[in-house]
Amino acid sequence: MTSAPLLSGQTPLAVRMRPVSLDEVAGQAHLLRSGSPIVALADPDAKAPGAVSIILWGPPGTGKTTLAQAIARSSGRRFVELSAITAGVKDVREVMQEAITQRDLYGQTTILFLDEIHRFTKAQQDALLPGVENGWVILIAATTENPSFSVISPLLSRSLLLTLQPLTDDDIGVLVDRAITDARGLSGAVTVADDARAALIRLASGDARRALTGLEAAAAVALSRGGEAEITADDVAQAVDRALLRYDRQGDEHYDVISAFIKSIRGSDPDAAVHYLARMIEAGEDPRFIARRLVISAAEDIGLADPQALSIATAAADAVAFIGMPEGRIPLAEATIYLATTAKSNAAYLAIDAAIADVRGGGFGRVPIHLRDAHYAGAKRLGHGKGYRYPHDSDAGILAQQYLPDELVGRHYYEPKNLGAERDVSARLERIRRILGDR
Secondary structure (H helix, E strand, C coil): CCCHHHCCCCCCHHHHCCCCCHHHCCCCHHHCCCCCHHHHHHCCCCCCCCCCEEEEECCCCCCHHHHHHHHHHHHCCEEEEEECCCCCHHHHHHHHHHHHHHHHHHCCCEEEEEECHHHCCHHHHHCCHHHHHCCCEEEEEEECCCHHHHCCHHHHHCEEEEECCCCCHHHHHHHHHHHHHCCCCCCCCCEECHHHHHHHHHHHCCCHHHHHHHHHHHHHHHHCCCCCCEECHHHHHHHHCCCCCCCCCCCHHHHHHHHHHHHHHHCCCHHHHHHHHHHHHHCCCCHHHHHHHHHHHHHHHHHHHCCHHHHHHHHHHHHHHHHCCCCCHHHHHHHHHHHHHCCCCCHHHHHHHHHHHHHHCCCCCCCCHHHCCCCCCCCCCCCCCCCCCCHHHCCCCCCCCCCCCHHHCCCCCCCCCCCCCHHHHHHHHHHHHHHCCCC
């Protein structure tokens, strides 16, 4: 076996292993079905050029550049690649002019791949419009940010938005195994232990580039020992300079850590809560899953003791969806600390569960007559909705009348606690219930 593929100065493994056709693409099966726009665009025998421009939106390492290059290689069309980090309006116009020339002289269609389109200003994106609208180029634009906010509306309306999903662990495993044996990759120079392979997959967190970069670094560590080179879990840890967490996203550790996270918030320990948050982030847990648990915690464990908690948790979830990771760790941490340190009450949670239990147990009756719909009173439904007293007619905004069905009069579901904002709610509710004659 040879270590030649690992010689310094070579093209990175992640670049060498880019698929040369759509058949080699791992994941994104929802975009690669027969007849899909991407498949049609990559078909060199297609009668129509499939000249619909595409915006690829997805997290880093999910294959946006890979798909664009695979389309170009498979279709045989002219391929031009620009990065919004370094390109400007002048570069775009030059590509458009050359595309027109190639079309008119040689009948050749140009695919323009623009990476990180969200970095283009509005004026720069405007420069793309003539070429897209007139079919001078087929634009394939890639972005990690929500195109609704980062791409101008005229360009969005002239393009097809395709959303890429994070690669699954199985997808990453296929890529790792292929890179070890493929002549473009490590060409069999190393083998990989099962626990090391699992660690590479876990650390990748759905990012193919991260997986292959980690594999290349770990292979270099293994080969430095000489002899038969097997990548071990220690090699992976040394290569990525990170302790390997025991964490299976489908196993016990997943449930244990999220349980400890929620219980630490409920127990008002921000340090423990942030610790478990960090463990989940480092292990590659889906940040949307963490955000959903924060929203549930805000409603269940904090409730009306601090009504702002739910807004903060929801804002954190929106922020994670908007900016992605790794920056998403910051709003997640902010929400976690806020929820852990604020007042707690599960009174709303207990109230709805108690009410549901009564309803399921048959504890309900007719709606009191004065609360029923009064739109037809005096017509076909005489007496329906009769006798309702309008609370705004009183100075206090509350009038004594019955709201619960007869069978449930006197039943209290919501019992606020003497904590946080619910302390004020408790005092106000006591006064309300006295006016209603419920005390």
